[in-house]
Structures are given as structure tokens and as C-alpha cells.
Amino acid sequence: xxxxxxxxxxxLLPWVLIVIIVIDIDxxxxxxxxxANFYLSRLGNAPRRDRVVGTSPAVNRTATPVIYAITxxxxxxxxxxxxxxxxxxFRQVPHFHWIVVEDSNTHTELVSRFLARAGVPHTHxxxxxxxxxxxxxxxxxxxxxxxxxxxxxxHRTSRDAGVVFFADDDNTYSLELFEEMRSTRRVSVxxxxxxxxxxxxxxxxxxGKVVGWYTGWRADRPFAIDMAGFAxxxxxxxxNPRALFKRRGAKPGMQESDFLKxxxxxxxxxxxxxxxxxxxxxxxxxEKVNLGSEPKRHLDSVFIEV
Amino acid sequence: xxxxxxxxxxxLLPWVLIVIIVIDIDxxxxxxxxxANFYLSRLGNAPRRDRVVGTSPAVNRTATPVIYAITxxxxxxxxxxxxxxxxxxFRQVPHFHWIVVEDSNTHTELVSRFLARAGVPHTHxxxxxxxxxxxxxxxxxxxxxxxxxxxxxxHRTSRDAGVVFFADDDNTYSLELFEEMRSTRRVSVxxxxxxxxxxxxxxxxxxGKVVGWYTGWRADRPFAIDMAGFAxxxxxxxxNPRALFKRRGAKPGMQESDFLKxxxxxxxxxxxxxxxxxxxxxxxxxEKVNLGSEPKRHLDSVFIEV
Numbered sequence: 001x002x003x004x005x006x007x008x009x010x011x012l013l014p015w016v017l018i019v020i021i022v023i024d025i026d027x028x029x030x031x032x033x034x035x036a037n038f039y040l041s042r043l044g045n046a047p048r049r050d051r052v053v054g055t056s057p058a059v060n061r062t063a064t065p066v067i068y069a070i071t072x073x074x075x076x077x078x079x080x081x082x083x084x085x086x087x088x089x090f091r092q093v094p095h096f097h098w099i100v101v102e103d104s105n106t107h108t109e110l111v112s113r114f115l116a117r118a119g120v121p122h123t124h125x126x127x128x129x130x131x132x133x134x135x136x137x138x139x140x141x142x143x144x145x146x147x148x149x150x151x152x153x154x155h156r157t158s159r160d161a162g163v164v165f166f167a168d169d170d171n172t173y174s175l176e177l178f179e180e181m182r183s184t185r186r187v188s189v190x191x192x193x194x195x196x197x198x199x200x201x202x203x204x205x206x207x208g209k210v211v212g213w214y215t216g217w218r219a220d221r222p223f224a225i226d227m228a229g230f231a232x233x234x235x236x237x238x239x240n241p242r243a244l245f246k247r248r249g250a251k252p253g254m255q256e257s258d259f260l261k262x263x264x265x266x267x268x269x270x271x272x273x274x275x276x277x278x279x280x281x282x283x284x285x286x287e288k289v290n291l292g293s294e295p296k297r298h299l300d301s302v303f304i305e306v
Numbered sequence: 307x308x309x310x311x312x313x314x315x316x317x318l319l320p321w322v323l324i325v326i327i328v329i330d331i332d333x334x335x336x337x338x339x340x341x342a343n344f345y346l347s348r349l350g351n352a353p354r355r356d357r358v359v360g361t362s363p364a365v366n367r368t369a370t371p372v373i374y375a376i377t378x379x380x381x382x383x384x385x386x387x388x389x390x391x392x393x394x395x396f397r398q399v400p401h402f403h404w405i406v407v408e409d410s411n412t413h414t415e416l417v418s419r420f421l422a423r424a425g426v427p428h429t430h431x432x433x434x435x436x437x438x439x440x441x442x443x444x445x446x447x448x449x450x451x452x453x454x455x456x457x458x459x460x461h462r463t464s465r466d467a468g469v470v471f472f473a474d475d476d477n478t479y480s481l482e483l484f485e486e487m488r489s490t491r492r493v494s495v496x497x498x499x500x501x502x503x504x505x506x507x508x509x510x511x512x513x514g515k516v517v518g519w520y521t522g523w524r525a526d527r528p529f530a531i532d533m534a535g536f537a538x539x540x541x542x543x544x545x546n547p548r549a550l551f552k553r554r555g556a557k558p559g560m561q562e563s564d565f566l567k568x569x570x571x572x573x574x575x576x577x578x579x580x581x582x583x584x585x586x587x588x589x590x591x592x593e594k595v596n597l598g599s600e601p602k603r604h605l606d607s608v609f610i611e612v
Contacts, residue, residue, distance in 0.1 A: 011317060077500060081478040081588035088481065089394040172387040177393065187477030193612040194383060197599030201612050215604050216599025279612045282387035287591040293522025300520050305497040305504050306583045 046138040046228070047239060063279060066095045066160070067178055068152060068234065069167040072144030073111065073236075077289040080110060087118040093178045099151060101144035105131050110305060122289045125151055139252045142245045149244060152237055162234030166227045170286050176213040177280035180272040181231040187264040190273040193282035203269065203276045210276075211267040218253060223260040228281045229300040230256070236263050330486055343592045372401045374458060374464070374540065375473040377455040379417065383595040384612060386416060393424040399484045403427040403456060403468075407450035409435050416611060428515030431457055438503030445558045446476075448551045455550060458543055472533045476592050483586040486578040487537040488506040492571040498535040499588035507532060509575065509582045516575040516582075524559060529566040534587045536562070542569050 069090065073079060083100075092099055098120050102111055105128045115122050131141075145166060156162060163184045167173065181188055189210060191202035197219040199306035204212040205224065213224035223230075243262040245255055270278070273280055362411050375396065379385060389406075396404055404426050408417055433453035450471060462468060469490045473479065487494055495516060497508035502523040509531065510518040510530045519530035529536075543549070549568040551561055558599075579586055 007385050026544070077505065078588070078590055080585075081499060081590050084480050084588070085391050085395065088479075089391065089582050090396065092394065092397065112348045166308045173394075174390050191610065193387060195597045197596050199383060199597065199600055200610055202606075202610070204607075216601075265338055277608050277610055279386075279610060282384070282390070284384055284387050284612070286591050287594040289500045291505065294505055295522075300508075302512075304497065304508070304583055304585060306588070 015096045015237055019131060030199065053231070060158075063161060064095045065184075065234070066097050066162045067093060067149075068097050068164045069230075070099045070100055070101065070145055070164065071147040071169050072101050072103065072141035072169050073169045075108060075110075075205065076292060077306070078286050079169075080114060083111070083114055083118075085095055086122050086167070087114075088170055089128075089173050089175070090120045091118070092175055095182075096121060099148045102126040103141070103144055113305075123151060137252065139245070139247075139250045139255045140295070142247050142250065142255070146244045149237060152234065156234060157239065158235055160234060163231050163235050164234055165231040168227060170284060171228050172282040172284045176278075176305050177273075180280060182279055184231045184233050184272075185270060186236050186268060186304065187230060187232050187260065188270040188272045189225060189230045189276065190271070190281070191276050191279050192226040193279040195226045195228075196224075197282035200279050201273060203229075203277040205247050205271045208275070210266055210271055221254065221257045223257040225256050226258075226283055227256055228283060230260065230269075232263065236296060277305050318319075326506060327494060330439065344568055350557050357415070367459050369467060370401045371488055371490075371540070372398060372468045373488060373537075374403050374405055374454075374468055374470045375404050375452040376407065376451055376471050377471065378409065378447035378454075379475045381414060381416075383597060383612070384592050386420060388592060389417070389424075392473070392475055392479075393420075395481070396426045396478050397424070402427060402484070403438055405454045406430050407453050407541045408432040409447070409450055409488075419611075429457060443558065445551070445553075445556045445561045447557065448553050448561070452550045454544060455471075458540065459547055462540060462544065464541055464544055465539060469537050470540055470543050471537040474533060476590060477534050478588040478590045479555060480586045482584075483579075490537045490539050490578075491576060492542050493536060493538050493575040494578045495531060495536045495575070495582065496587070497582050498532040499585040501532045501534075501589035502530075506585050507535070508585075509535075511577045511581040512579065516572055516577055526561045527560065529563040529572065531562050531566075532589055533562055533590060535565065538569065542609065560590050565603050 006272065049098070053114065060070045060229055071086065087098075090096055098115075098118075100111065100115060100122060102108060102125070104126050107124055107126055112124065115124050125144075125147050127143045129143050133142070149164075152162075152164065165181055177190070178188060189203045191200050195201050196215045198216040201215040201217075202212055203210040213219055213221075215224045218224065240263050241295045243259065250258060365493075377392065379389065383439065393404075396402055402521040406416060406421060406422075406428060408419065408431070413430055413432055418430065421430050431453050433449045435449050439448070455470075457470075458605050464543045469487055483496070485557075486496060487597055495509045497506050499506045501507050502521045504522040507519070507523075507530065509516040510520055519525055521528075521530045524530065546569050549565065556564060
């Protein structure tokens, strides 16, 4: 009796093992397929599937902080070109969420269509800047940045790990920049190229602390830093619900200082990019396009989006 | 006797199956790992391994044509920024080979270091433009483009499937553009945004043939097209070993026509991008940087590459 039991057991055991292994393989295969799709769709080559690229992104509660890049944008000839090269960069940043805020009364068709095909997880907002604020000497994109901060405060909680960065649409970003800023605990800073009338501006660091600013323009600013030169942990944005970019009394070039002094002090800044000795982002500016030969009336036989 | 044989067979069979399956899984896992590395290294996040990113790229004899993008470049404040965003785009194009040609007497350290870390298969060349050709009214980058054509003729044969494209370093490229040009049999053309004083220029197509040019500038040019608006099959470059960009008597804006009339006719052009109705590349231009506050002597305590 005992011998029959053992022989049955040993005949059944391997078959049970086979079934377990085969089930295990099937799970692995589908996860491999998902991984491949993930990269392919990020690379923009795969037929797009229903991924979390809509306007209601999944909440990420994992340990890796999501980088929330806030990009104000407005209608102009180079807009789609600028967004195209930005998306080409952002598509390669893992755990990334792009908050695109249009200066308009509505979602424009161009930006909506663009984002739907960009292959970058995103949220599409719009905030119109009143005409009285659109003058020379007035800081720009204030309403759009504040709109994005409002969205974060409404849709994210302290349980979401995240880092907030203001990514204007004409700058140039290296991929390394995003890995540097991802470890931001409170507020981090780094050099910015081609800004302030110099090859670069940077925080001066001694013993791991920011002690001053290397800049060619108004070194007396409390935080002599460009919008592209700092990132803020999402926690800090949520803990300071009234921290916003100032419209009243604000001067161009003081936006960064006005905002940062609401949430941090110079002593508490965390230097990134090898103690602020590497330029990983450049304040490039795109030339205004010459449209001198653009016909007054539509001459072409088709309408072409540019 | 027979029963003993069967029972042994049925006991051994499943164990043999288990061994086969386990070996199979191991092979799959390592291939999965390789796939992941491939994408990660393309995304520039993985520790770099010895990939074909050196100056002696592997010859590709497969069916998928390699896109050879020829980028002339020269030392200036925005150079590294421009190359950074170009690499961010090109990194996502499969079967791609970047031919970067510096206008200098030697490989500059900045470009060499940049290419070594860019994660894009490349060849690094340099050709110096004599000072007498560096004047307003003279076409630019002639020597560099010809240098790259010479390299292709010396290092590629008719057995290599390829498509040659002139990718200036300040333009903006969508990923779709490269998939459009990849099927170029002889010479293909498409619209270019923000050029010729208009929102876009494009070849006018009727019944699949180019019959004219929609342009705001010198519509009498034989090929009224920007450098970013065409691609040439590698075969055509090799079949016409003397086809080059003209230096003597050349005028700016006529470079494209001078080159194209050596290798094709308007009737033979292959329209891409939905019969030339989509803008997939933009002739963006980056503003010259204001370095008005750059100190005459080095003031910072460290040297920082920008």
C-alpha cells in the first residue's frame, strides 16, 4: 500500500512541477511583451495602445519619484517644433509626467493633437493671461505656472513621491539633468548654461552648501538663479499651499526669487550636478521666424499644420 | 519486464521535460536581458557597454536601410546644447548612423567627449573651411557635407543598404520623418516648416509626381527645397562619385539645386509625408547668445564646459 502511494506520488510530482513551470513562463512572457511595448511606445515606433497618456494619469505611489515638468506654452510659429523636440527628450525620461499649460481660453487643437501622439505621460491645462499683463517688463507665464501648481495640489497627495520642475519650452535639457533632480529632498539647484549674459550661471558651493551665486546679472537677487536651475520636492509644494508665482509687483528676473523665498532658504538648498560644476541644461532661445513671404490669403491647395 | 520498462519511462519522461523547459527558460531570460539592455542603452540610462558607438561602425548589410545623417557643426556658445537635443532625437531612431563633421583642423575635445557619451552610433570627422569662404553671401558647410560624402564613398559599398540625409544642427526633427525617408529608392522629398519666409515650403504633388514648388523665395530654383527637405539613397551617392556640393560660383540657397541636379530630375523625385502634405521637420534657428556680461578674465574657481 505504502509502495503504491510513493510510486503514484513520484509519478505525479514531476507533472505538477511541469504545470507550475509552464504557468510561470506564460506570466513572464506577457510581462516581457509589456516591457517591450513600453519601450517601443516610448520610442514612438509601435502602434500606440491604450497607455496612461491621457489627461487622467495613474497616481504613482512607488518609491521612485515622478518628475512633474511644468511647461507653459503659447501659440506661435515655432510652437509645434519646440514641443516636438521637448517631447523627443522627455520620452526618454522614466517616471515622468508632463504638465503642459497653454496660455489660451481653451485647449488648442494643435497642442491636443500633438500631446495625444507624443508618447509622453501628460496633463493638458490652459490658463489665459489677461491682456493687461502681456506687456514688456512684465514677467511671463506666471498664470500658467500657478495653474500647474494648483493642479498638483488638487490631484496629488503627500503619499505621492514627486519632484516639480519648471521646464520652459525653448530650453535644452540633457537626460542626466532629470536623474540629478530626481533625488531632490526639499529644493535642489544646479548651473544653467547660456543665461544672464554669460556662458553659464551657477550657485557657488562650499562644503556642500550654497554660499553665493556666479552670475553676470543682478547678483543681489536672493536666489540668483534661472527658472531652469532648480527643482522642488512635491511634498514642499503641498506643504506650502499658498506658495505661488507673484503677479502683483513682480519684476522679470525676480520670479524665481519671489517663489523660492516662500518655500526655502539659501542655506537649505541642495546642490546637484557635482556640486554645481556641470551644465546639464541650457537656456537656448529660438529665433522669431521670418514670415515675410507668407501670403495674405491662403494660396496652397491644402491646409497644412506646422 | 515490459511493465517495468513503461513505469521507468513514465517516471523519467517528466523529469526530462522539466530539464528541457528549465534550459529553455534560461535562454529566454538572457535574451530578455539583452533586449532590455538594448533599449536602456538607447535611452541612455544604462551603464554603457561596448556598443557600436565608436568611429569604426559595423557595416550593416541587412535589409533595413541605415539612415546616415550628415551634420556639419562648428564651435560656438550653443554648440553643445544643439548637439544635445539632436542626440536626444537621434537616439530614438533605429538603424541610424550619425556623421558629425566639424569645421575645424582637428577633432575638438568638446565634440569628441560629447559623442562618446551620446549613445548614438556615429562617425566623427573634421574638415576646415578656408577663411576666404567664410564670408556673408557664401554658402556654408559645403566642405563638411562633401567630407561626409567622401567618407561614405570610401567606407560603404553598393551592398550596404542606406539613405543619406543632411541634418543641420539647429533644425527640429520628428521621429516620423526618419521612417518616411527610410524607404527612399533614389531621391525623396517632403515639406519643411518655417523656411523661405513662410510657415512652410513644399513640393506640389499631382498623381504621385512632383510638379512644382510652393515657396515664398525664388520659386525659379530648379529644386526649390531646403537642405532638410530631401534624402538620397546611398546607392545613388555611390553611383555618382563626383556629385558634390559646389564651392566655386555657388550661391546660398542654390546649394540644394546644384547638388540635386547632378543626381536626379524633378520628375523622378519620390514624394513622402502623405504626398508632401505633412510637416515633419522644422527649419528652426537658435538665437545667438548674449554674452555681454561674460568676464574678460576667468573669474570662476573651476572650469565648466557649456
